[in-house]
Each structure stands twice: as structure tokens, then as C-alpha cells.
Amino acid sequence: MRINSLSLENYRNIIRCDLTPGEGVNLIVGDNAQGKTNLMEAIWLLTGEKTFRYGREHDIPRLDMDRETQRTRVYANVFAEGRDQELEYILWPRRQVKINGITEPGRGAFSGKLCCVIFSPNHLSLVRDGPAERRDFLDGAISQLRPQYIKVLSDYNRALAQRSTLLREAFRDRGRLDLLPVFDYHVARLGSLIQVTRQSYLTRLAEYAAGFHQGISAGKEELSVRYTIGGTGSGILDPEGSREELEQALLSLLEQGREEDLRLGSTGAGPHRDDLALRLSGRAARNFASQGQQRSIVLSLKLAECEMIADTMHSQPVVLLDDVMSELDRSRREYLLNRLTGRQVFITACDDSLLWETSDAEVVAVQNGEFYPGGFPICEEEG
Ligand SMILES: Nc1ncnc2c1ncn2[C@@H]1O[C@H](COP(=O)(O)OP(=O)(O)OP(=O)(O)O)[C@@H](O)[C@H]1O
Missing domain, CATH: 3.40.50.300 (P-loop containing nucleotide triphosphate hydrolases)
Incomplete structure (x- = not known):
């Protein structure tokens, strides 16, 4: 291009x-x-x-x-x-x-x-800031390759917002709870689709990024990038599960976490809580990487993103x-x-x-x- x-x-x-x-x-x-x-x-x-x-x-x-x-x-x-x-x-x-x-x-x-693949000083936030930056990176990269993914993301965000509104209404009027399973179903179906799409993209991206990082650090450091489940799904959902498995597991988590969600007025499990774990030679990059190491990590991810585009778009x-x-x-x-x-x-x-x-x-x-x-x-x- x-x-x-x-x-x-x-x-x-x-x-x-x-x-x-x-x-x-x-x-x-x-x-x-x-x-x-x-x-x-x-x-x-x-x-x-x-x-x-x-x-x-x-x-x-x-x-x-x-x-x-x-x-x-x-x-x-x-x-x-x-x-x-x-x-x-x-x-x-x-x-x-x-x-x-x-x-x-x-x-x-x-x-x-x-x-396009862009690298600006703002992208250092990928390493040092919170999970939202890393989810945005992943979603942006996938969206360029799969236009359908943009629709899935926006449908998921809508389902999540509607579920939150209902949770707040049901907190005052328990009768509204009857409607919740419909939103649980949408959140679990779309959420599991997002999780498997991110996971499969990341598996290949991680291999490329590790290779580039080896080159940049002259073989001295090892970069590992892994998809992690956050929120109440952490340690319970298997990020490498199939879509059906993730959907079922997410659905049960939403049911189990209903009282907590009602209290907080938001949804505790789903891809909006997930993260990318970036580790440098076994240590969490967010806590240990120097400025230069952070730059090398972002550079490796960006070069890996280039390869992913070249592979998919030829x-x-x-x-x-x-x-x-x-x-x-x-x-x-x-x-x-x-x-x-x-x-x-x-x-x-x-x-x-x-x-x-x-x-x-x-x-x-x-x-x-x-x-x-x-x-x-x-x-x-x-x-
Ligand atoms: N809507 C706008 N209308 C007019 N000027 C604007 C508008 N938005 C931003 N600018 C101005 O555009 C100028 C150039 O910004 P830009 O970020 O492209 O600079 P740059 O050449 O990349 O500089 P640096 O090397 O400092 O990053 C800035 O002075 C900014 O205030």
C-alpha cells in the first residue's frame, strides 16, 4: 500500500x-x-x-x-x-x-x-498506562484488518451500556430484573467473540513481537505478550478457550456476579476488563521497564503489527x-x-x-x- x-x-x-x-x-x-x-x-x-x-x-x-x-x-x-x-x-x-x-x-x-501503522510518543502509554490503552491498541489493529470487528465492538458496547442502565433501574425496582437475562446473553455472545478474536490475533502478534525484540535488544531480553482475562473472570475464564466455552463461562459469571453488578451499576466480567500482559525477561514491563526498554517494546509491537497487516492483506x-x-x-x-x-x-x-x-x-x-x-x-x- x-x-x-x-x-x-x-x-x-x-x-x-x-x-x-x-x-x-x-x-x-x-x-x-x-x-x-x-x-x-x-x-x-x-x-x-x-x-x-x-x-x-x-x-x-x-x-x-x-x-x-x-x-x-x-x-x-x-x-x-x-x-x-x-x-x-x-x-x-x-x-x-x-x-x-x-x-x-x-x-x-x-x-x-x-x-497504516503509527508510532508516536503517546504510544509509550501502551506499556506504562492502564489496560484501556492496550485494549485500544489491540482493537485498533484488528479493526484495520477486519471491518466486521468494528461492528461487533460497537454492538458489544451498546449491549454493555443497556445492561448498565437496566442494572441501575433494577437496583430500585427488582421487577426489572426479568429483562436482565436477555442482556446477559448479548454481552456473553458478543463478548466471547471479541475475546477469541483478540486472542487469535495476539497469538501471532506475540511471536512476531518477541522476534523483533530479540533483534532490538541483541538477544539480551525476552519479550512475552499474553492476553489476560480481567475483572471477575480473572483466574476463572480460560483466555485460550473456544468461543462457545468462553460464552458459556461468561454467561455463568454474569449470573453469579449479578448482585455485585447491581450494587455497582456496571458489569464486572467481559472483554472490557481484559488486558495484555507485557513481560520483559519474566518481569512486568509496566513496573520494571526503563524508558528505553518501553520504547523497544512498543517498537517491537508496532513492527509486529506491520507483519500482521502484510500477512493478512498481502x-x-x-x-x-x-x-x-x-x-x-x-x-x-x-x-x-x-x-x-x-x-x-x-x-x-x-x-x-x-x-x-x-x-x-x-x-x-x-x-x-x-x-x-x-x-x-x-x-x-x-x-
Ligand atoms: N484547529 C486548529 N487551527 C489552527 N491551528 C491549529 C489547530 N489545531 C492545532 N493547531 C496548531 O497547529 C500547530 C502545529 O501543530 P503540530 O502538532 O502539527 O506541530 P509539530 O510540527 O508536529 O510540532 P512538534 O515538533 O512540536 O511536535 C500548533 O501550533 C497547534 O496549536
Whole structure:
């Protein structure tokens, strides 16, 4: 997969940008706060209509644009699924997703078209923050490969919300309890589907990630990644069970935990409580990994994600490295760049020193939301 051309209009601090990226490494260079991450974010939006950073989508339209006459738009001509295709996302005045000129209703239409893997400093939270970050990583990675999974996730979240509402009503009026088994059934059926999908994705991802981590740490450390069941299912549900087994076990857990759920007004068991256990040479990475080790773990997971996409889609993903190269030591940078050959890569950096390591990179300079392919124009001296 690759991006043949990219156009942005009124996207954050970018009034207009038209780029024809190279097929290999594209080095986006500029000082702080010039628009580098904005470009990466815009590309990422074309993978699943979601931003990977602070704020929400309604913060994206350029603040001082004329909202009466102008629009906020991301457009790309991409090579995906063996052919050139057009992806268009209009965020203002009205949210609209178009693929090859045809408007797509609902969310998730871009899923499975342009697959990207992104690594930004925020992703260190994968190791050091709570389980929600790791579940999001897993769900995001699977969603790019299986558009149906997005629907299963949203149906599950709806079932969970409806069950919570009913639990709160039934706490005051026990008569409402008659309806609970219907929601238990939906939560158990959809929840078990999510658990087996995550588990099967993770089994393969873990093997790739362990291999990459061996390479990054020169064989000194061993990375293990495992799916773990959380909440009241912890130690009771077998994460490697079949879907039917998990569904039955989840159903009994929901029945057994009913009084506790009623008291708390929420559901104590299910995939919304699960986690990814990341261990480095036998120790919990969250508690023991240094900053550099955390970076290596995330790097291994991201490279593994690339392999998963290549295996499933039979095509290499586009890789977005936002602000991470300067944080890696030379050997890790070299390892990463070697693993990325043959893929279209976008790297942001504050200077072009990386050019020494990526001699065939295409450079795009950025200043104040304006993009200059080939570097800044040479200004003629006045006088
Ligand atoms: N809706 C918006 N309208 C106008 N400007 C915005 C909007 N949202 C964000 N910005 C501005 O865009 C500018 C560039 O942000 P960006 O995150 O792309 O910088 P960057 O070049 O990646 O910098 P750094 O190297 O510091 O990460 C920032 O000054 C930010 O305040």
C-alpha cells in the first residue's frame, strides 16, 4: 500500500497542502509547532476516521477559516487492494466519507483500505498506562484488518451500556430484573467473540513481537505478550478457550456476579476488563521497564503489527513515525530503518540529520503550516 498523492484543506494550521510522497522514506522536517504531526494525523484519519492525539475531531477544522464558505478536507489517492483508489474525508461543514467518489454512510468505511501503522510518543502509554490503552491498541489493529470487528465492538458496547442502565433501574425496582437475562446473553455472545478474536490475533502478534525484540535488544531480553482475562473472570475464564466455552463461562459469571453488578451499576466480567500482559525477561514491563526498554517494546509491537497487516492483506502497510526517531539510540534507529525497507514511511523530525541514515529519503520541509517538497526554497538576498 502507498499514498500516491495527498491534499489537505483547512486542516488545523494547514491552509492548503498538496504532496506527492515518495514510495520509500519521506522525511517531514520542521521546527516545533509547524504542522508535522498535523500531516501525520490527517493521513491516519484515512485509516479509520479517528485521530490518534489530543482533542476531538471537531477541533480539527482550521480555527480562523471562514466557516461559511470554506471546508476542511483530507483527500488521498492511494494504491490499496491492488489498485489506485480515492479516499476523501470532509470534516467541515458536514462530516462525509467518500471512497472513489461515492459517499459511504456510517462509520468504518475506510477500514481495510489504506492500512497504516503509527508510532508516536503517546504510544509509550501502551506499556506504562492502564489496560484501556492496550485494549485500544489491540482493537485498533484488528479493526484495520477486519471491518466486521468494528461492528461487533460497537454492538458489544451498546449491549454493555443497556445492561448498565437496566442494572441501575433494577437496583430500585427488582421487577426489572426479568429483562436482565436477555442482556446477559448479548454481552456473553458478543463478548466471547471479541475475546477469541483478540486472542487469535495476539497469538501471532506475540511471536512476531518477541522476534523483533530479540533483534532490538541483541538477544539480551525476552519479550512475552499474553492476553489476560480481567475483572471477575480473572483466574476463572480460560483466555485460550473456544468461543462457545468462553460464552458459556461468561454467561455463568454474569449470573453469579449479578448482585455485585447491581450494587455497582456496571458489569464486572467481559472483554472490557481484559488486558495484555507485557513481560520483559519474566518481569512486568509496566513496573520494571526503563524508558528505553518501553520504547523497544512498543517498537517491537508496532513492527509486529506491520507483519500482521502484510500477512493478512498481502501488502505492506504505510508506516508513520511521529517524533520518535530522535528518542531512539543509533542502533535502534538502524534496526528500525532496516526493517522498514520496501514500505512507504513518513518520519517527522525537527532537523534533517536523519538524512545520513536514510540517504534515499524524500525531504519535505514544513513552516507555519506550509509544506516545501525538496526542502525550503533558497531565498535570494535582498539588495
Ligand atoms: N484547529 C486548529 N487551527 C489552527 N491551528 C491549529 C489547530 N489545531 C492545532 N493547531 C496548531 O497547529 C500547530 C502545529 O501543530 P503540530 O502538532 O502539527 O506541530 P509539530 O510540527 O508536529 O510540532 P512538534 O515538533 O512540536 O511536535 C500548533 O501550533 C497547534 O496549536
